[in-house]
Amino acid sequence: MTKKHLPLVIANWKMNPGSLSEAKKLFLAIRNAAKKLNSVTTVVAPPFVYISDLQKLSPAGSVTLGAQNVHEELQGAHTGEVSINMLSGLSVRYVIVGHSERRANGETDAQVAKKVELILKARSTPIVCVGERERDVQGNFYVHIEKQLLSALTGIAKSRHKDVVIAYEPIWAIGTGATATPEDVVEMQLFIHKTLAKHFGRTTAATVRVIYGGSVNADNAAALYGTGAINGFLVGGASLKPAEFSRILSATL
Numbered sequence: 001m002t003k004k005h006l007p008l009v010i011a012n013w014k015m016n017p018g019s020l021s022e023a024k025k026l027f028l029a030i031r032n033a034a035k036k037l038n039s040v041t042t043v044v045a046p047p048f049v050y051i052s053d054l055q056k057l058s059p060a061g062s063v064t065l066g067a068q069n070v071h072e073e074l075q076g077a078h079t080g081e082v083s084i085n086m087l088s089g090l091s092v093r094y095v096i097v098g099h100s101e102r103r104a105n106g107e108t109d110a111q112v113a114k115k116v117e118l119i120l121k122a123r124s125t126p127i128v129c130v131g132e133r134e135r136d137v138q139g140n141f142y143v144h145i146e147k148q149l150l151s152a153l154t155g156i157a158k159s160r161h162k163d164v165v166i167a168y169e170p171i172w173a174i175g176t177g178a179t180a181t182p183e184d185v186v187e188m189q190l191f192i193h194k195t196l197a198k199h200f201g202r203t204t205a206a207t208v209r210v211i212y213g214g215s216v217n218a219d220n221a222a223a224l225y226g227t228g229a230i231n232g233f234l235v236g237g238a239s240l241k242p243a244e245f246s247r248i249l250s251a252t253l
């Protein structure tokens, strides 16, 4: 794993919580936990409509704001969409792209690649989600991961690979309570770095950070992080429970 960076833990709130007042309460609780842990980069990715209000609650910068998606163009006739410049204006510094819940709604590898480019241009960090729907004993799912990885990274300069985070999120583990084992995660991290090394060279590949997502909770985080294979977590359900999320943050110390 890349040693230069602090561990990165991202709260993907998805379409939660149901009101702005709840969002503020949750954000403040996470901010309190994060304040005590300044050796972890804590990111909260709320629904777009809460970002502006939460930005005002994060003056000390113990929590960085993220977004769950962005459009692949900068401006124009794209009803219901949000651009990277709009997000940057609200201090958003991390953007999740290619989440499986969005890919299921039609987001393509080509769109993910364009988003990665724009996010990097805006000096933000793309969190590129890759993951297989299911595993087969022959290991064909690795081909799928390779395709997602290469499509997302081929268009960008090698010097920018260090600004990209790959989130390995096996779809079968998202929101299901079934987590990849520490061994699965080690194997996948090795595969990701080996694949990137084959295409972009070892030095460049080593700069790309890998995090894990998929039913991460307070009980499994330490063992997953303890493998030394990953730089952090992308957390869905457990990021809505401040005490649990706080324990996940601590697991990366």
Ligand code: PGA
Binding pocket: 012, 169, 173, 174, 175, 176, 213, 214, 215, 216, 234, 235, 236, 237, 238
């Ligand atoms: P989960 O979601 O932690 O609820 O499994 C992770 C994600 O979808 O990013």
